[in-house]
Amino acid sequence: MARSPSRNEIGRKKGPWTPEEDQKLIDYIQKHGHGSWMALPSHAGLNRCGKSCRLRWNNYLRPDIKRGKFSDDEEQLIINLHSVLGNKWSKIATRLPGRTDNEIKNFWNTHLTKKLLQKGIDPVTHRPRTDYHLEQLLAANLPQLLAAARLSNLISPSFENALSFPSSATQLAKIQLLHTLMRANNLNSNPTLGLQALNLLGSTHNNLNSQPEGLANGIIGSFSPNPPQMNPNFPNIGDPRPPNAYQPTNSQPTLLSNDIISTNAHLLDTSYLINKTSSSLPSLVDLSLPNHSDVHQVIMASKINTSDISNVSSASNAFDALVEFMDDEASNFNWNDVLK
DNA sequence: AAAAAATTCAACCGCCATGTC
DNA sequence: TGACATGGCGGTTGAATTTTT
Numbered sequence: 001m002a003r004s005p006s007r008n009e010i011g012r013k014k015g016p017w018t019p020e021e022d023q024k025l026i027d028y029i030q031k032h033g034h035g036s037w038m039a040l041p042s043h044a045g046l047n048r049c050g051k052s053c054r055l056r057w058n059n060y061l062r063p064d065i066k067r068g069k070f071s072d073d074e075e076q077l078i079i080n081l082h083s084v085l086g087n088k089w090s091k092i093a094t095r096l097p098g099r100t101d102n103e104i105k106n107f108w109n110t111h112l113t114k115k116l117l118q119k120g121i122d123p124v125t126h127r128p129r130t131d132y133h134l135e136q137l138l139a140a141n142l143p144q145l146l147a148a149a150r151l152s153n154l155i156s157p158s159f160e161n162a163l164s165f166p167s168s169a170t171q172l173a174k175i176q177l178l179h180t181l182m183r184a185n186n187l188n189s190n191p192t193l194g195l196q197a198l199n200l201l202g203s204t205h206n207n208l209n210s211q212p213e214g215l216a217n218g219i220i221g222s223f224s225p226n227p228p229q230m231n232p233n234f235p236n237i238g239d240p241r242p243p244n245a246y247q248p249t250n251s252q253p254t255l256l257s258n259d260i261i262s263t264n265a266h267l268l269d270t271s272y273l274i275n276k277t278s279s280s281l282p283s284l285v286d287l288s289l290p291n292h293s294d295v296h297q298v299i300m301a302s303k304i305n306t307s308d309i310s311n312v313s314s315a316s317n318a319f320d321a322l323v324e325f326m327d328d329e330a331s332n333f334n335w336n337d338v339l340k
Numbered sequence: 341a342a343a344a345a346a347t348t349c350a351a352c353c354g355c356c357a358t359g360t361c
Numbered sequence: 362t363g364a365c366a367t368g369g370c371g372g373t374t375g376a377a378t379t380t381t382t
Contacts, residue, residue, distance in 0.1 A: 016350070016376085038367065054368075055351065090370060105371075106349050 012041075012049045017056055021046060025053055026061055059102045066098030070107055078104060079112060083126040 017025075028044035034057065035043075037050035046053060059065075070078070074096055081092045089101035089108075096104065113123040120128055 014352075036367080050367080051353095051369095052351080058369095059350075087371065101370075102350075109372095110348060 011047075012052070013047045014052070017060075021048070022056070022061060025057060029057060029061075059100045064098055065100065070099075074099070075112065078108065079116070079126075082108065082112075082123075 024044050024046055028040065032043070034040055034054070037054045040046075040050055040053050041048050044053075048056075077096060078092060081095055085091050087105075089105045093099055093101040093104050108123075116123040116126075122128070
């Protein structure tokens with residue numbers, strides 16, 4: 001049931017405050033204090049409800065309000081406090097002099113959540129989103145992995161094209177598709193693809209090494225002569241190697257021999273990685289559903305509405321059906337123009 | 341240059357806790 | 362003790378602004 005406005009709210013002005021209204025409010029409060037907020041508007045000559053006046057004063061007109069960008073220290077403090085207090089904006093605001101709860105809340109929602117996500121940290125739990133690192137790793141190597149997969153006849157060129165088409169799905173959906181594909185085909189069971197994929201991962205060593213944290217560090221680190229240093233900021237990722245699997249080697253990461261592959265084969269097993277890195281997080285694909293056919297897994301991962309492909313009848317298998325669907329979808333986006 | 345999309349943030353809304361009678 | 366008023370809080374909205382196409 002909608003709340004009916006109280007008597008003194010009826011007919012009151014809403015919306016942005018004018019400079020004149022601001023001045024009236026400032027003048028009155030400087031002279032008399034705010035007293036009863038409900039009584040203030042009539043005393044101050046404002047056609048606003050008391051609640052609106054309180055909000056305007058507390059969030060904007062109060063003389064002790066600090067303006068401008070949040071400093072790095074303030075930003076870190078907000079993150080730290082949020083990790084302890086959650087969305088208790090008013091409590092957080094008491095620790096940041098001159099900042100209002102509304103301002104902190106807005107800053108959190110517009111900047112800090114994105115920043116944390118970019119770092120692979122879940123802004124709700126403040127724990128690493130380990131799936132994120134896997135997604136990033138796959139995203140960074142998507143074209144090469146797709147090419148490797150195609151060489152090994154794991155996927156058809158049209159399916160690869162469908163995955164590569166930039167507007168046909170979100171990047172995450174594409175990665176999830178590849179992820180599903182990798183799960184379904186278990187890369188390390190295919191030596192050719194395994195070698196290529198491992199080399200691809202190894203060749204990103206320098207690139208990924210500049211990122212101090214995450215799954216990539218764990219994978220690539222195990223190829224280097226020294227045991228990897230796990231980042232303390234990501235304690236729940238841990239060392240992705242199984243017990244006793246580490247063999248010190250002087251090989252360069254870009255030149256991987258078969259014995260290194262066999263030593264590290266588990267690193268290409270996505271289910272191993274998922275289990276190792278995502279114990280507290282849902283995997284990209286819901287594995288709890290029993291006996292999914294490939295098409296169900298792929299559809300689920302791609303977030304494509306099943307009704308959208310229900311009329312695909314000519315395809316002989318699940319992947320072809322999906323390719324057909326994605327080709328149809330692509331035609332709506334001038335697919336050929338984009339791919340030329 | 342213009343249109344569309346994305347982002348920002350001031351302000352609002354509804355709910356809850358507390359105070360008062 | 363219960364009804365009502367008030368203040369405070371967190372979630373959400375939407376106009377204004379900025380960025381992208």
